[in-house]
Amino acid sequence: MPSEFRGKHVTVAGLGVSGVPAARVLHGLGAHVTVVNDGDDERARVQAADLEKLGVTVRLGAGSAAGLPEGTELIVTAPGWKPDKPLFTAAREAGVPVWGDVELAWRLRGLDGRPAAPWLAVTGTNGKTTTVQMLASILGAAGLRTAAVGNIGVSLLDAVTGDEEYDVLAVELSSYQLHWASSLRAHSAAVLNLAPDHLDWHGSMEAYAADKGRIYEGNRVACVYNVADKATENLVREADVEEGCRAVGFTLGTPAPGQLGVVEGILVDRAFVEDRQKNAQELAEISDVNPPAPHNIANALAAAGLARAFGVSAAAVRDGLRAFTPDAHRIAHVADVDGVAYVDDSKATNTHATEASLAAYESIVWIAGGLAKGATFDELVAGAAKRLRGAVLIGADRALIREALARHAPQVPVVDLDRTDTGAMLQAVQEAQRLARPGDTVLLAPACASMDMFTNYNKRGDAFAEAVRELGA
Template sequence: MTEERVHQLGRHDSWEGVRAVVAGFGVSGFAAADNLTHLGASVTALDESDADDRPEKAELLEVLGATVRLGEGSTARLPEDVDVLITSPGWRPDAPLLAQAAARGVPVWGEVELAWRLRDPDHATPWLAVTGTNGKTTTVQMLEAILREAGLRTVACGNVGLPIVEAVMDPTPYDVLAVELSSFQLHYTSSMRAQSAAVLNVAEDHLDWYPSFQDYVADKARIYEGVERACVYNVADPVTEQLVREADVAEGARAIGFTLGIPDVGMVGVVDDVLADRAFLAERQSAAAELCTIADLASPAPHFVADALAAAALARSHGVPTTAVRDALRRFTPAGHRIAEVASFDGVTWIDDSKATNPPAALASLQAYEPVVWIAGGLAKGASFDDLVQQVRDRLRAVVLLGTDAPVIAAALSRHAPDVPVFHLPAGETAPMDRVVAEASALARPGDTVLLAPGCASMDMFANYGARGDAFAEAVHRLRGTRER
């Protein structure tokens, strides 16, 4: 089949005779393979891992006619006859399978690109899309809550929640989708055109994946291409505004800024602790619409307020009334491991922000509390901590470090905050988080916050950031139990 023919295929076309390879058999890979098989394509799914429920899913797909190869060496060689390769997010372009596809001229799509092509043309469900270095999940979950409050059938999907292919293939069309997109997903996406899109912030991250920061920024910029209604950007982050200026959008699309300050016309922002809209009302030249108050939100932390403003802007661009924004945000609580209070005892508050997996996310958390005993470390992914330490050194009571790249953070502290006490978790601890929590407790004073905001990925010591946060919370509760005996 010709490449041109493959690019023309959609939901109502016959995929019979299309030879598709799916690289990766996780959640998104299974969704892609399952739906392509349903459409009639000849599917081969490959994954180096046979862990978790992959074997059971493989058995199911093989009954339906797909071929699944799991285990070491499965992805070393691209099959000879391939019309399209669907890659799971996170696969680098220089991975052997993808490099072979590029050399042969085989189209490489991500799951998001596949989902866009499989939308039902008779029910063109609009996408409200969110990306950014930090805050994506919270913003998309807020957006989903607001859209539901307005009576719309919606779901959070993409990089969070439901696989996006499953969302677009649902027999009952959604009214609108709240779509979280990572830079990895955007890298393999070319034809998507969101109704409205937001870039929350852009800071150095994933430098172990990208050749340069500019390449990372370029992938984030893809989300604005072809936007129909609103490009939402962060007034405090000039990079996001520049991406809007450079984007090729549909005629009539507007640039909408969000700010923690007083909003100008065409922005949403904060006026006397009120989240205010000066973008989506007819009288915006002289008036603002109240969305909610900071007191209505689950946290007054600046990054949480910013996420709420971005979610509100996207929802308002879709025509959602202010009452739905207010009522949804009043009831919204962040998902686990995101600025979650674990306990408060002996005058010390314990906060789990294990989802802060890079320095900008950790910085946002640290700026919400003072004074802080900071728990940090893990896999730094090539990031630097110098700017972070310089900005928060006056807030730090002490620091507890763990994980592979703890020395990277320790070096930054030595350069910019040499007077701050630092404890290094020794290698080989049998109960590492219990030791971390005990040391943090010994360093904290009444009135302090002990903050797990690692600024690093977790996989050197834990299965994921959730497991890390759970271990922290369990250790805190054990400590509290011993104090209350």
């Protein structure tokens, strides 16, 4: 058991899926743990009561993190806490280190002398969860003991300190988590794409990109990047990696030596083969990827690149992709009604994700809107204008999308629903049905967050699916 934590005064910032495991693990290692949490709702009180039974001190409410608890020698923070919080300002002034739960998990690998499972890590603005789940499916098809962990909802701390042993972990990391993970050194890692997101947290696009780029630091075998997104390659160039670590690109086109790509409907590897100049290894067919939308093919190639870097066979890549089923609300086909396909991509909560979603279909009635989070929509609308049969707008910031449509797609009929109640989704689907023609796709790809109308994007997608089912009833 690591002795460095015994008797140490550690403050855990935040409860939730990362803070609670951190508090439990640290207490189990002999630390004196104090948890501070801004929220004081019923869920937080239940979590606090459970921790207090163990002997952990918990402080709830807005003032709990106004300053540094007395005696604090280390802070372990939940990833969502912004760096400008007074707690962290006080820590900097006092010289107290701040770790995230990922940093703590990394330092606790090999607990009790067990072998430390290597990490294959994934980040990016969009596609992280799908790619990590694909990767875990491929690793499982290769017969490896693995799990999809991290920002995906399964605590890394639970994976690292639990009873189950793993050969390798497929790790999803957000920019928040990477910000607080200075010593992380993955076996191999991928940055899928970079687009403006969470800039209110990071302060600038440059800071956001820099935090994403931390995932490449110290990589041992491969830094996987997106050939179509130059910013990801730039992060590889700037990274300080181990000697012999390779840059491996993925592309939807024909791959150059050292890359993975697509040739005549086949996913191929020209990176992890002998004589890359002349040879390529067939991995899978496009039809093996579910769904076979362009951005999802890119996710599959990134997952395959990381798996191949770990020595997984081509057959396992194929079998893992065939076995993979995406989570709900990610470009999910709900139903066909009167020759029109209805697709739920409620997870498309920003313009970058929505751009990929719109690119997957030829003729679209687009349901969009919600909380824009400071986004602008001109580039998105201009790029998709030729594909739009019509648009139905919902949510608090729908006017921003309506104005972009007026500027860049004035020929597209627009229905503006002046309501933000949850029942608006049924009306939106009914209006979309009126605009659609056989062969069209009615696509929920909001390009906005959901919290103005729904608890989360899952609830928004559920409302869409229920409305579609009512059409076909």
